[in-house]
Amino acid sequence: MNKLEVKNISKSFDGNRVLNDISIELNQGELVCLLGVSGGGKTTLFNIISGLLSPDNGQVLLDGKDITNQPGHTSYMLQKDLLLPYRTIEDNAALPLLLKGEKKKEARMQVSPLFEQFGLEGTQKKYPAQLSGGMRQRAALLRTYMFSKDVALLDEPFSALDTITKSSMHKWYLSVMEQIQLSTLFITHDIDEAILISDRIYLLSGSLGEITGEIIIKEPKPRRDDFNLTEEFLEYKRKILSLL
Amino acid sequence: MLPSPIEVMQAFVSELPLLLENSVITLQEAFIGLFLGVSVGFCAAVLMDTFDILYKAFYPLLIITQTIPSVAIAPLLVLWFGYEMTPKIVLIVISTFFPVTVGLLDGFRSADKDAIGLLRSMGAGCLQIFRYIKFPSALPQLFSGLRIAAAYSVVGAVISEWLGGFGGLGVYMTRVKKAFAFDKMFAVIFLISAISLALMALVGFTEKKCMPYRNIDNKGEKI
Numbered sequence: 001m002n003k004l005e006v007k008n009i010s011k012s013f014d015g016n017r018v019l020n021d022i023s024i025e026l027n028q029g030e031l032v033c034l035l036g037v038s039g040g041g042k043t044t045l046f047n048i049i050s051g052l053l054s055p056d057n058g059q060v061l062l063d064g065k066d067i068t069n070q071p072g073h074t075s076y077m078l079q080k081d082l083l084l085p086y087r088t089i090e091d092n093a094a095l096p097l098l099l100k101g102e103k104k105k106e107a108r109m110q111v112s113p114l115f116e117q118f119g120l121e122g123t124q125k126k127y128p129a130q131l132s133g134g135m136r137q138r139a140a141l142l143r144t145y146m147f148s149k150d151v152a153l154l155d156e157p158f159s160a161l162d163t164i165t166k167s168s169m170h171k172w173y174l175s176v177m178e179q180i181q182l183s184t185l186f187i188t189h190d191i192d193e194a195i196l197i198s199d200r201i202y203l204l205s206g207s208l209g210e211i212t213g214e215i216i217i218k219e220p221k222p223r224r225d226d227f228n229l230t231e232e233f234l235e236y237k238r239k240i241l242s243l244l
Numbered sequence: 245m246l247p248s249p250i251e252v253m254q255a256f257v258s259e260l261p262l263l264l265e266n267s268v269i270t271l272q273e274a275f276i277g278l279f280l281g282v283s284v285g286f287c288a289a290v291l292m293d294t295f296d297i298l299y300k301a302f303y304p305l306l307i308i309t310q311t312i313p314s315v316a317i318a319p320l321l322v323l324w325f326g327y328e329m330t331p332k333i334v335l336i337v338i339s340t341f342f343p344v345t346v347g348l349l350d351g352f353r354s355a356d357k358d359a360i361g362l363l364r365s366m367g368a369g370c371l372q373i374f375r376y377i378k379f380p381s382a383l384p385q386l387f388s389g390l391r392i393a394a395a396y397s398v399v400g401a402v403i404s405e406w407l408g409g410f411g412g413l414g415v416y417m418t419r420v421k422k423a424f425a426f427d428k429m430f431a432v433i434f435l436i437s438a439i440s441l442a443l444m445a446l447v448g449f450t451e452k453k454c455m456p457y458r459n460i461d462n463k464g465e466k467i
């Protein structure tokens with residue numbers, strides 16, 4: 001069965017159709033990417049899936065159960081890092097645990113071993129304003145991780161990282177996904193990134209608000225280091241560019 | 245008519261025991277009034293932020309209460325509540341809750357909508373959103389309001405003491421006025437403004453302690 005199923009979602013803002021009859025699905029353990037031009041409605045779709053926004057039409061199903069308009073079922077990393085400026089990084093990362101009612105001390109103890117893994121060692125007691133853009137993004141990712149639902153929605157999670165950090169984050173993320181049985185839907189503008197880490201890619205057209213293509217990346221995982229230099233990679237890229 | 249600074253100093257020193265005795269009374273009124281005023285202001289802001297109907301109904305009324313000068317209602321309060329502490333505290337509450345309410349309302353509204361969305365996406369309820377987003381976002385405005393309220397509380401206490409009472413710096417002031425003791429008059433004026441300043445500094449100190457993240461400059465270094 002599909003882990004997550006998005007059925008016939010439509011959404012307009014003041015008469016402007018942003019999403020038009022969108023249906024996508026996400027299988028258990030899959031990493032699926034949503035690729036589309038800026039302003040195409042990708043974030044809007046995530047807001048609907050996460051239950052923050054109600055669609056004009058359509059349904060969101062998680063494990064077959066209707067979760068339309070119900071927040072709290074998916075781990076959602078929003079496009080902005082939204083670290084709270086008045087909390088230290090560790091208290092920001094621990095926020096999902098505090099919301100579940102855990103004690104501050106225990107919550108901190110649970111997050112602190114993860115700082116190294118996320119490349120954030122030494123930042124526990126700092127405030128968001130003292131971190132670089134990339135570090136803030138990783139802190140936001142850590143916070144999303146702490147919410148630990150089995151479906152993650154990531155809105156451009158790695159956009160503020162340099163190429164080298166990005167590729168090590170990719171490797172790390174893929175291994176985490178495997179370990180904790182995570183399924184991920186994620187948004188990017190970066191076509192290379194999409195081909196490198198996705199199992200499937202949906203192309204979202206900006207003007208129509210529709211899914212205009214679905215591309216399956218057949219290359220097995222974990223992918224070889226030079227996959228982005230191969231002819232197949234270029235072939236995928238050409239196909240995507242022609243469909244966008 | 246205008247005493248020299250030295251005369252004022254001398255008056256201050258010679259009257260010190262009396263001044264202190266009366267300051268205690270005034271400060272007591274100011275603190276109780278400020279505490280109640282801030283509590284009322286806080287509750288009013290939370291209610292008005294939560295229920296838009298209350299905001300629409302009471303915000304204009306609130307503004308109107310502020311256009312009535314406190315000197316004008318003080319005699320009424322004395323007639324209603326007598327010469328004890330009650331009318332003084334009522335006056336201080338009336339003049340201090342407003343800056344707190346307005347500051348907090350502004351602060352609650354300045355909370356980042358996306359941050360609220362983030363918490364909702366994690367299944368947070370209203371109280372949690374208040375605790376983790378709205379209240380901390382409103383802290384800077386709360387402290388601006390508090391600073392004004394602290395100054396008003398002392399002035400309010402003195403004004404209400406003018407109109408009747410058994411002790412306090414206001415009562416002392418009317419007494420020295422009747423005796424045309426200008427040096428003592430100036431001494432007490434300086435004392436009152438020093439007390440106001442000290443209270444405001446106390447608020448400023450608490451503010452720094454409560455918001456350590458504000459002591460970071462734009463290079464991200466702690467000052």
Ligand SMILES: Nc1ncnc2c1ncn2[C@@H]1O[C@H](COP(=O)(O)OP(=O)(O)OP(=O)(O)O)[C@@H](O)[C@H]1O
Pocket residue numbers: 013014018036037038039040041042043044045079
């Ligand atoms: N709350 C809203 N009210 C009105 N219009 C909105 C709202 N949210 C989004 N829109 C509009 O919907 C369209 C899609 O926005 P959305 O944020 O989903 O795009 P996006 O694909 O995420 O873009 P980007 O890649 O730049 O993040 C935009 O034209 C935007 O102006």
Ligand SMILES: [Mg+2]
Pocket residue numbers: 042043044079155
């Ligand atoms: Mg977006």
